Amino acid sequence: MLVRIVKMGFHEMHIDTFLSNFNANKKQIRxxxxxxxxxLYRDKNNPNIFFTYSYWETENDLEQYRQSELFKNVWNKTKVLFNIKPEAWSVDKLETLK
Known part of the structure; x- marks a missing residue:
């Protein structure tokens, strides 16, 4: 299983736009x-910073999503709202403790 973590920072005036876009598309993404x-997470100390955290069966599944019209539509509306360069990590899930 691949875990994808994306860190995004937004101008304060664009946060509601980002959240509306995320909410409109989250079920399709999931x-x-x-x-x-x-x-979706929001930083406790800097409310302009958000993280998405997703699990993907394979790296190919993530890549197929990244090439999809859904991703292109969501990302094109999101990237214009940033106040910092986004960062992304793809990591292997090694262990879960409950």
Missing amino acids: NFKGCKFLE
Whole structure:
């Protein structure tokens, strides 16, 4: 399983726009082939910073999503709102403790 973590920073005036776009598309993203989990986090100390956290069955599934019209539509509306360069990590999930 691949875990994708994306850090994004937004201008304060664009946060509601980002959240509206995320909310309009989150179910489609979560239901995209290979996506098993999706969460959105907000930094406690800097409310302009958000993270998406998603699980993908395979790297190919993530890549298929990144090439999809869904991703292109969401990303094109999101990237114009940034106040910092986004950062992304793809990591292998090694262990879960409950």
